Amino acid sequence: MGCDRPFALVPIDSNRRKPSIVPVPGPLNRAGKAQLRKSLTLSQRESFASALMTGSFDQYVNAFAVFLGATSVQIGWLTALPQLLGGLFQLIAVWFGQWVHRHRLIFISAAVQSMALVLVALLAIPNLFDKPISTLLLALAVYHTCANLILPHWRAWMGQLVPDAMRGRFFGRRSRIAMLTSFLAFLGGGLLLTGSQSLGLTWLGFSALFSVAAFGRGASTVLLAKMHDSHEQPTLGERHSLAQSLRHLYQLWDDREFRRFSLFMAGMQCFVALSGPFFAIYLLRDLQFTYTQFTLSTGSSILVQFLMLPFWGKVCDRKGNRYVMAICASIIPALPVLWLFSDNYLYLISVQAMGGLAWSGFTLASSNYLYDQKPRHLHFASYSALHSSVGALAVCLGALAGGYIIHWLPADFSLAGIRVHIERPIAVIFILSSLMRLLIVLWYIPRAPELRVSERGRVRDLMIRVARFTPISGVVFDVVNRRRNDTD
Numbered sequence: 001m002g003c004d005r006p007f008a009l010v011p012i013d014s015n016r017r018k019p020s021i022v023p024v025p026g027p028l029n030r031a032g033k034a035q036l037r038k039s040l041t042l043s044q045r046e047s048f049a050s051a052l053m054t055g056s057f058d059q060y061v062n063a064f065a066v067f068l069g070a071t072s073v074q075i076g077w078l079t080a081l082p083q084l085l086g087g088l089f090q091l092i093a094v095w096f097g098q099w100v101h102r103h104r105l106i107f108i109s110a111a112v113q114s115m116a117l118v119l120v121a122l123l124a125i126p127n128l129f130d131k132p133i134s135t136l137l138l139a140l141a142v143y144h145t146c147a148n149l150i151l152p153h154w155r156a157w158m159g160q161l162v163p164d165a166m167r168g169r170f171f172g173r174r175s176r177i178a179m180l181t182s183f184l185a186f187l188g189g190g191l192l193l194t195g196s197q198s199l200g201l202t203w204l205g206f207s208a209l210f211s212v213a214a215f216g217r218g219a220s221t222v223l224l225a226k227m228h229d230s231h232e233q234p235t236l237g238e239r240h241s242l243a244q245s246l247r248h249l250y251q252l253w254d255d256r257e258f259r260r261f262s263l264f265m266a267g268m269q270c271f272v273a274l275s276g277p278f279f280a281i282y283l284l285r286d287l288q289f290t291y292t293q294f295t296l297s298t299g300s301s302i303l304v305q306f307l308m309l310p311f312w313g314k315v316c317d318r319k320g321n322r323y324v325m326a327i328c329a330s331i332i333p334a335l336p337v338l339w340l341f342s343d344n345y346l347y348l349i350s351v352q353a354m355g356g357l358a359w360s361g362f363t364l365a366s367s368n369y370l371y372d373q374k375p376r377h378l379h380f381a382s383y384s385a386l387h388s389s390v391g392a393l394a395v396c397l398g399a400l401a402g403g404y405i406i407h408w409l410p411a412d413f414s415l416a417g418i419r420v421h422i423e424r425p426i427a428v429i430f431i432l433s434s435l436m437r438l439l440i441v442l443w444y445i446p447r448a449p450e451l452r453v454s455e456r457g458r459v460r461d462l463m464i465r466v467a468r469f470t471p472i473s474g475v476v477f478d479v480v481n482r483r484r485n486d487t488d
Contacts, residue, residue, distance in 0.1 A: 035228050036161075036163075036228070038226075038227075038228070039161060039227040039228045040161070040162065040170060042223045042224075042226055042227045043158070043161075043170075043174065043223075043227060044170075044173065044174055044177060045223055046220050046223040046224055046227075047174045047177045047178045047181075048177050048178070048181050049216045049217070049219040049220035049223060050178070050216065050217065050220040051177065051178040051179075051181035051182040051185070051216075052181055052182075052185050052212065052213070052215070052216030052219075053117070053213045053214075053216035053217045053220065054182050054185075055181060055182035055183065055184065055185025055186040055188075055189070056185045056186070056188075056189050056209050056210070056212045056213040056216070057117060057120075057209075057210060057213035059186060059298060060189055060193075060206075060209060060210075061078070061140065062075060062078070062079075062277055062279075062280035062281075063193075063280050063284060063291070063294060064120075064123075064124070064136075064206050064210075065078055065133070065136065065280070066280050066281055066284050066285055067202060067203075067206065068123075068132050068133060068136070070133050071403075071407065072278060072281065072402070072403045072404075072406035072407050072426075073403040073404055073406075073407045074133050074403070075277050075278060075280070075281065075399075075403060076277060076399045076400045076401075076402055076403020076404065077137060077399075077400065077403065078133070078136065078137055078140060078277070079273065079276075079277040079395070079399035080273075080395065080396040080397075080399040080400045081137060081140075081141055081396070082137075082140040082141045082143065082144035082145075083144065083273075083392050083395045083396055083399070084392055084393060084395075084396040085141050085144060085145050086144035086145055086147060086148040086392060087148070087388055087389040087390075087391065087392020087393060087395075088389060088392070089145045089148045089149055090148040090149075090151065090152065090385045090388050090389060090392075091385050091386070091389045093148060093149050093151070093152050093153065093385070096149070101229075102153040102156065102157060102229065103157070103224075103227075103229035105149060105150075105153060106150050106153055106154060106157070106224055107221050107224040107225040109146040109147075109149045109150045110146070110150065110217060110220055110221040110224055111218075111221045112142060112146050113142070113143055113146040113147065113217050113221075114214050114217035114218040114220075114221055116139045116140075116142040116143040116146070117139075117143070117210055117213045117214035117217055118211075118214045119135070119139045120136060120139050120140075120143075120210045120213075120214075121206075121207050121210035121211045121213075121214055122207070123135055123136055123139070124203045124204070124206040124207035124210065125203060125207060126203055152385065157229055160230070161227075161228075161229070179306060183299070183302065183303070183306075185212070186295065186298075186299060186302070187295060187296075187299055189209045189295065190291050190292050190294065190295020190296065190299070191292060191295075192205050192208060192209055193205040193206065193209065193291035193292075193295075194290050194291045194292040196208075197290070197291060205291075252386055253386070257373060257449065258373060258387075260444065260447065260448075261369065261370065261373060261444075261448070262386070262387050262390050262391075263390070263444075264440060264443070264444035264448075265366060265370075265387070265390075265391055266390045266391050266393070266394035267394065267436075267440035267443075267444075268332070268437060268440055268441075269391045269394045269395050269398065270394035270395065270397055270398035270436075271398060271433050271436040271437045271440065272395075272398065272433070272437070273394070273395040273396075273397075273398030273399040273402065274398040274399075274401055274402040274405075274429055274432060274433045274436065275336050275402060275426075275429050275430050275432075275433035276399075277399050277402065277403075278402060278403075278406065278426055278429065280294075281426060282339070282424075282426050283297065286424055286426065287343055293345060296349070297345075297348060297349060297352055298352070300349050300352045300353050300356065301352040301353065301355050301356035301359075302356065303356070304352075304353045304356030304357055304360065305356045305359060305360040306360075308356065308357055308360040308361065309360055309364060312324055312360055312361040312364050312365070313364065315361070316364065316365055316368060320450050321365040321366070321368045321369045321372065321450075322365070322369065322448050322449070322450045323365075323450075324361045324362070324364070324365035325361075325362060325365040325366055325369060325445070325448070326445050326448075327361065328357075328358045328359070328361040328362035328365065329362060329441045329445055330441070331354065331357075331358040332358050332359070332362060332437055332441070333434050333435075333437040333438035333441060334434060335351065335354070335355050335358070335434070336429075336430035336431070336433045336434045336437075337430060337431060337434045338351045338354070339351060339430055340427050340430055340431075369448075370384065370387060402429045402433075405425075405428065405429055405432070406425050406426055406428075406429060409422065409425040409428055410422075
């Protein structure tokens with residue numbers, strides 16, 4: 001779980017699809033203004049509660065799996081299956097929202113997520129479950145499925161709820177609350193685990209940490225339930241079948257530039273997943289890091305990503321997204337190999353920082369590149385859902401391949417008559433990950449067109465909020481423009 005992972009940035013879908021589905025808001029009366037103020041206040045509080053969950057759970061899942069004694073193959077499955085299910089459910093989330101009101105769908109999914117977190121917290125208790133890894137896999141599958149059911153509907157809800165005049169102020173404050181809370185919860189988790197480990201009660205530290213995450217999601221669920229949503233369900237005649245929705249997504253794949261870009265990003269995610277899930281094994285099991293060292297190592301990457309976003313936003317505005325994407329993509333292939341040069345802690349911190357620098361620029365530029373590439377007549381929800389699902393499939397394949405390569409690779413073998421000894425099999429997937437990333441970068445970047453779209457506005461004017469941490473994608477953000485757009 002090192003720095004060698006991107007964070008994903010996804011524009012919030014604030015489109016108004018049809019007047020019959022999302023009415024154009026008019027002037028509010030006194031009661032309407034009071035209701036709006038209440039919902040916006042609750043949303044700010046909800047950002048604190050949900051960030052408490054992300055900071056104390058997502059980035060510690062693989063460390064918990066290592067504590068439970070998971071093998072490389074099992075960690076591969078713990079990453080692959082939940083990501084795959086999450087990507088598939090994002091494809092059908094918008095269609096499903098035609099049948100269940102989005103407000104109800106959001107808070108029910110959040111409630112189910114909190115129950116999944118309670119289950120994970122119970123898993124830390126010794127001898128309570130016969131097959132803790134299988135149960136953890138089930139809990140993570142439920143957790144990621146619910147997260148992806150929530151995501152597109154939350155974007156559309158916030159896009160409709162927040163007035164244009166205060167969008168920048170509202171999302172800016174929400175972002176600061178979420179970023180600070182997530183980061184402090186993440187650092188506090190490392191200290192909690194180190195303290196419990198020193199007492200020989202590591203299981204209690206994990207249980208307490210994940211209980212905090214469950215509490216955060218539970219509080220978030222209550223706040224979401226109290227918020228107002230004026231969304232109207234489409235009539236039966238306006239609803240599309242699942243087959244129609246999937247057919248529409250398939251038609252999007254005919255766009256050559258979109259297809260190339262999605263395959264490039266999927267390839268990058270696949271070869272990041274080849275090594276990414278196993279950094280927890282490398283740091284905690286091979287290098288014998290304490291949980292505090294593990295947290296500070298990962299936290300240095302997260303901190304650099306936060307700090308560098310404004311800088312990369314300015315460069316994207318001046319030089320273009322392709323320029324930034326190309327510069328950062330030239331650094332990314334080297335990151336896994338750099339981990340093999342030294343076990344010195346300060347050296348590894350510097351590698352983490354370099355990874356944070358490269359991934360922050362790459363994922364900001366690539367996210368805006370996807371946003372600019374979308375034809376004006378298409379809604380972003382379907383466009384990004386297809387893109388995300390292709391990436392989820394790639395993550396699944398990469399994580400499984402990495403786990404099985406580590407498992408099957410012999411410690412000693414002969415190569416051209418020379419006896420080879422591999423002290424750490426994980427080093428092989430680090431090297432392989434670097435080589436494959438380099439090939440995918442060399443394939444796409446020279447072919448990538450420069451896109452300059454003025455309607456989006458400046459990159460540095462975008463509002464960013466922390467959505468969650470993931471074992472593969474690191475820090476996951478949502479991005480929202482300061483003004484609504486009819487199609488975005």
